[in-house]
Amino acid sequence: MPELPEVETYRRFLHELAVEETVAAFEVKDRHVLATDEQVLRTALVGRRITGTSRLGKNCFLHLSDGHVLVLHFGMTGDVGAYRDEADAPRFTRVALHLGSGLRLAFIDPRKFGRIRLAESVEAYQQAKKLGPDALAITTKQLHTALSRRKSLLKPALLDQHLTAGLGNWIVDEVLFQARIHPERVAATLTEAEFSSLHAAIQLVLRTAIKHEANYRTFPASFLIHAREWDDSATPGTDAHRFCPRHRDTEIVKTYVGGRATYTCPICQPEI
Numbered sequence: 271m272p273e274l275p276e277v278e279t280y281r282r283f284l285h286e287l288a289v290e291e292t293v294a295a296f297e298v299k300d301r302h303v304l305a306t307d308e309q310v311l312r313t314a315l316v317g318r319r320i321t322g323t324s325r326l327g328k329n330c331f332l333h334l335s336d337g338h339v340l341v342l343h344f345g346m347t348g349d350v351g352a353y354r355d356e357a358d359a360p361r362f363t364r365v366a367l368h369l370g371s372g373l374r375l376a377f378i379d380p381r382k383f384g385r386i387r388l389a390e391s392v393e394a395y396q397q398a399k400k401l402g403p404d405a406l407a408i409t410t411k412q413l414h415t416a417l418s419r420r421k422s423l424l425k426p427a428l429l430d431q432h433l434t435a436g437l438g439n440w441i442v443d444e445v446l447f448q449a450r451i452h453p454e455r456v457a458a459t460l461t462e463a464e465f466s467s468l469h470a471a472i473q474l475v476l477r478t479a480i481k482h483e484a485n486y487r488t489f490p491a492s493f494l495i496h497a498r499e500w501d502d503s504a505t506p507g508t509d510a511h512r513f514c515p516r517h518r519d520t521e522i523v524k525t526y527v528g529g530r531a532t533y534t535c536p537i538c539q540p541e542i
């Protein structure tokens with residue numbers, strides 16, 4: 271599932287190719303992914319210039335010259351691509367934006383859970399969807415304020431997109447491992463120092479994932495994700511990936527928190 275790091279990688283790709291380009295045509299191959307009427311989208315897009323891009327959580331925005339934004343949400347299997355000739359259109363292209371340069375941008379989505387819609391602005395969309403601040407932009411103070419009111423468990427609170435947008439299941443596990451906090455702590459009981467560690471870990475995990483273009487196999491060996499994916503890329507030919515990178519004789523444990531698969535180190539992240 272495309273999480274914040276994948277979506278940021280898609281955004282950079284689109285930014286590189288689309289900014290300052292004019293939309294020449296809006297081609298719909300499968301209406302299923304449209305959350306705004308096709309004709310409304312075509313009228314809003316064709317002839318408009320793309321002035322910039324941005325991202326909020328797992329949503330990517332193309333900014334249009336009249337102030338509106340095209341919102342891309344990638345669902346379970348969404349991706350982006352670019353091509354020039356119809357014969358080269360990627361498989362499962364559902365919608366294509368034809369640019370003035372002749373390049374075509376593809377919204378690719380095999381399972382069709384992704385959505386394309388028009389919004390008045392990023393702020394209007396954020397309000398309508400009640401999304402919190404982006405996880406990469408949230409400050410320690412905002413995180414502290416939002417969590418210190420929560421009597422719920424920490425992991426479900428961090429997954430709540432109203433609190434902060436863009437933290438998915440594996441990301442929250444990695445963040446809590448890096449911050450050495452148990453996922454079933456009550457959010458409001460964290461200390462000042464723990465809030466700071468949590469904020470630093472969110473930055474570390476997201477920035478690392480974006481730097482590696484969300485290819486977890488190339489993540490540092492100090493990351494928990496290798497245990498979650500049973501992947502020995504970071505420690506080839508050994509079973510070290512099944513153990514805590516800090517406590518080499520302690521096996522990473524899989525449990526369920528709020529119904530979601532959760533990985534922790536019992537030594538690094540004690541239950542209090």
Ligand SMILES: [Zn+2]
Pocket residue numbers: 514515516517520535536537538539
């Ligand atoms: Zn450990």
